[in-house]
Amino acid sequence: MRITSTSCICPVLVCLCFVQRCYGAAHHGSIKVTRNQTKHIEGETEVHHRPKRGWVWNQFFVLEEHMGPDPQYVGKLHSNSDKGDGSVKYILTGEGAGTIFIIDDTTGDIHSTKSLDREQKTHYVLHAQAIDRRTNKPLEPESEFIIKVQDINDNAPKFTDGPYIVTVPEMSEMGTSVLQVTATDADDPTYGNSARVVYSILQGQPYFSVDPKTGVIRTALHNMDREAREHYSVVIQAKDMAGQVGGLSGSTTVNITLTDVNDNPPRFPQKHYQLYVPESAEVGSAVGKIKANDADTGSNADMKYTIINGDGAGVFSISTDKETREGILSLKKPLNYEKKKSYTLNIEGANTHLDFRFSHLGPFKDVTMLKVIVGDVDEPPLFTMPSYVMEVYENAKIGTPVGAVTAHDPDAANSLVRYFIDHNTEEDRYFTIDASTGTIKTAKIFDREETPWYNITVAASEIDNPELVSHVPVGVRILDVNDNPPELARDYDVVVCENSKPGQVIQTITATDKDNSANGARFHFSLDEGLSLNPNFTLRNNEVRTCHAEAFLSSAGLSTGALIAILLCIVILLAIVVLFITLRRGKKEPLIISEEDVRENVVTYDDEGGGEEDTEAFDITALRNPSAAEELKYRRDVRPEVKPLSRHHPSSSLDSIDVQEFLNQRLAEADLDPSVPPYDSLQTYAYEGHRSEAGSISSLDSATTQSDQDYNYLGDWGPEFKKLAELYGEIEPERTT
Template sequence: MKLGKVEFCHLLQIIALFLCLSGMNQAEPSRSRSKPYFQSGRTRTKRSWVWNQFFVLEEYMGSDPLYVGKLHSDVDKGDGSIKYILSGEGASSIFIIDENTGDIHATKRLDREEQAYYTLRAQALDRLTNKPVEPESEFVIKIQDINDNEPKFLDGPYTAGVPEMSPVGTSVVQVTATDADDPTYGNSARVVYSILQGQPYFSVEPKTGIIKTALPNMDREAKDQYLLVIQAKDMVGQNGGLSGTTSVTVTLTDVNDNPPRFPRRSYQYNVPESLPVASVVARIKAADADVGPNAEMEYKIVDGDGLGVFKISVDKDTQEGIITIQKELDFEAKTSYTLRIEAANMHVDPRFLSLGPFSDMTTVKIIVEDVDEPPVFTSRLYSMVVSEAAKVGTIIGTVAAHDPDASNSPVRYSIDRNTDLERYFNIDANSGVITTAKSLDRETNAVHNITVLAMESQNPAQIGRGYVAITILDINDNAPEFAMEYETTVCENAQPGQIIQKISAIDKDDPPNGHQFYFSLTAEAANNHNFTLQDNKGDVSPYLSGAVNQY
């Protein structure tokens, strides 16, 4: 039968312990009679009990009960008159005693890691009277350790991180293995650590289990994760020792050791001139091999003829530079712009400044594309005046619009009839001359606001709008009117010259200096000498009155 390393080790331990116990069993009885023995640290007087100090090797796998030791009293003459009794932990179930000889055997396999010792009591009785011939005494059976437990990493598997570019010897993490064997006996629980996988990048200290970096300048961008296998071996790593392993996943954490870089030295984008202000023109991005805050960057326009026309900001989520319009574009004024743009890291690590500037430059050219624009009037608002006495066809004024595109297409004019429902005005389609189409009445409408349409002849869908305010000038075309119908009463005893009524008049016209009215009696009333009218001589007043006097 072939034995494995573990079984062979166990066999050697059993043989050594057996030889030790055999020597003790032969020598101890005589010594026990001549000397006191010690228990629980206190000196006891001479007793007539005789036994060995008991040890039992754990994990005994034999088929026969394992001999532990012998109880003997010097009262026992060997004639069978003494009977030995065993009680306490494991008595009868684990440990049995031959009541005639006092021999103790273990009937079960024992595990020191489950229980390291058993406390029992021994008694010697007279077989005939069943009375003690010795006082009951307590003793301990110790379980002798063998190396039957491998080291275990109770906290594994491990994960850890260490900054990239760390110097050699930087601590990463400490691993710990525990061994259930007796640390006070031999080397069964003395563990040493070694690295089975992960070299040459990492090392482990044999006694402490501290994992350290073993290579300089490990680059996260080249490889960001390593799987290590760490072994713990007992018996101080000697042959025949038991071992256990665990895995350690080490992640290289990022440091800012890479500057941003534009993938291209120049970019070009085409933009229609009609694009509204604040619209996005383009998105550009500088690549940065770092991650997280180390890859955060800012963009700025450092040069070019597009300063003030465009601006650039950063998208916090994508780290893109967003170019937007700040002013309206006009193809006819400028057809292209050039921007010199810089991308720079926001969080620079001073340790890596020697690598060079943590920024990069690129050129962005923006081509403005022509868009067919509607005609544009020379003025946003035209003001015109015309007398209300003007005849139909009278010229009021002229509007002018042009096609802003390079084609400079001819323009045709018309009036938006939604603003001139009664068609008071006409416009010449080619010249833009506005004329009266109907008689005007200032008292009906003093100001006409109309919209003039300018349409490209080559593309009627392109329509521009101009606004015209036409003020109607007043003429004296309305006679005065009395403000009301007067009905006057007078007392019969009224005195001559007494004022009995004031009379006022209104006029729909609107002369610049106000109205001046002159009052007189009609020819029929003038023959009535009972009343007279006193005129105010054109004095300006909201209500001018004449005075009627009774004679």
């Protein structure tokens, strides 16, 4: 069977031959053999059957979108077994059989009854069969064939992702890629030029261009300036049939925005500005604004303001408002119209973000001059001092002047000032003030012992403008006068023992005084003369006039002789100190004292004293300070008493004693003396040796008599030492005639 297609509509027929070989037998109703070979063999005839071609047909095509009134002819099925007598019946099955495609079962002609769309279905698979009408037996094996829907250019190109929004930096080089657009065509790309798209630009020239094959959009101008034009609307067209006449087309819009780069420096609209600021403006407050314009946007327009010079650089400061990009001028120091009426500032505005690609367009900063005019404001009076301290004696009469405050009008008008006291507290009512002079006077009598200090507030206002008021604190100190008698510290109940000695202290009486120590604290004690006196008791006025050490010694009951002895010991100690200092100046030796060599002497005694009879009191100067020993690098000890030395030998006995024996004797006497603690004492001697030719220079061995000894070289201490020498028998007391 042969299937042919005789479509005359399609200009091009693509023939595909399918050959199916089958072997048939006579009882199967084999179709006619087209080529037979017969071989005669002896006694019989042998017939060789060559496989025959069963179905032969061309591939069927049906044109899409057929709009004619009659069904569209597709093709024809034909079998070699068909003799044209109608005995062969053709049957069509498969996709669309009986609905879309119908067949004439006698002739085998196939028609399409509906308009087909290739973009919905490109081909249909069907099955053809030829049978014998009489026997309903197949004459040919069932074969499969395809009806392909032939494409026509019925779809225009489409941009599925449009419209587009894209950005490109300003000042870009010509040919910079912006975007690639793509259009799709639903037609068959393998058949003709129905799906072959070409791109072109309909709107957007001469700023942009498009590649006709790839759809890549590029900049067409060099250094496009955003500040000149920022937004562009570009229309791109895609046309099939390779752009030929008759092709279908589609278009899309590409919205292109130029992004900013820092290619513009800031600029002040004016080179000179003037600003008015009243002198009453508070320190730290904003007093004005200034702004430089920048054609760029975003961070490219960010800038910083700076005061670079001018006489107002120390008075004003400037900061940058990041939102408005304005320079905020603030006050750093108070203004005074009377001292300075104007200031000049040079202000610079500079970009903070720079693009070095455009540095040649700089510098990216600008400078302007700002003149600040200080406005005169009526100010309140100004006191000459921030606070005042005054003094007045207690018990002063009412109306006594305490002091005066002074204020003046700081303005050029120099208005008169009146003064008054703010009576906010009770203390303010203790004083009055002269409204014209500012003199403060007492309004009450003060008692220092009750209130020693007063704090008041004085106000000053201008006569021309009483609403302008200033205040100043005033402290008034109440000075003391001796207006309070002394009083006993407490009530005394004195108890005395029957075995008390005469002169023994049985009670110490103290007194207090409410007045200041300058007017009190020195008291004179005496018995009331108006009362009968008891001869068994006496009262001694113990007024303290010396240092505490003298008071202590006096209270201990030391006699005059003991005090002189103590004084003599002190003089000896001073002489020893001077001697050692003199020696150490000549030679300084390093001193290394170990911790084990630090000694401490503690001397205690329990002696209540015997009044004037006690002449053997202990000398407390023996309690030395260990730090003094560390400082002077040697030990200093003082004998507690100064008594007549019984171990002194007369000069006649010393003449026969050797110096070595003399020293040994003195050492033995010092070691065996039971009247003193075991001091580490320094013994000094002034013995010149045995029978010196020059004679002794000692005052004790001089040719003068004891009464002729001259003590005037000791100055004021001479009489005291002379009395001491007479007391201990060193010289004879002087007799008066």
